[in-house]
Structures are given as C-alpha cells and as structure tokens.
Amino acid sequence: MSSKKISIGAKPTRNNTPGTADEWVESRAVSGEVERMKRLTIDVPESLHRTIKAKCAMRGTKIADEVRELLLQKYGNL
Numbered sequence: 001m002s003s004k005k006i007s008i009g010a011k012p013t014r015n016n017t018p019g020t021a022d023e024w025v026e027s028r029a030v031s032g033e034v035e036r037m038k039r040l041t042i043d044v045p046e047s048l049h050r051t052i053k054a055k056c057a058m059r060g061t062k063i064a065d066e067v068r069e070l071l072l073q074k075y076g077n078l
Helices: 021-027 046-059 063-075
Strands: none
Touching: 046 063
C-alpha cells in the first residue's frame, strides 16, 4: 500500500472582520444614518417575546426596528 501526502494550506484570514462584537456593531453602515449605533440588551418574559415576534412577523418588520421606534416615541428623536 502506498502512502499519500496531503498538504494543508494556511488558515484563511478575514482582515476585514472586526475583532469584537462592539466593533462589529459600530462598523455597520445604515444608509442615511450618520449617528453611531450602540447595542442595548434587555430581558423580557418569553411570552412577551413570542407575542412581539409574531406581530413583527405578520407586519414584516424586525423586532429591533419596532423597539427602536417605541423608544424614539417615548424619549424623542435627539
């Protein structure tokens, strides 16, 4: 039986990918938006999340967009 040599190349690198989650969030570009975005994490009951997710799916919207709109209504567009 003859042996076969297999060479494995170098691990691919992703130089254009930010290193941390915060860097990724800050690097996202949304058209027409000049203000930097910050991430906000909240805990909600599972039943509330399920309701919000279902309503957003029916409207074809994202939960983040809906929550952002509610926060803007409450605290104003600074």
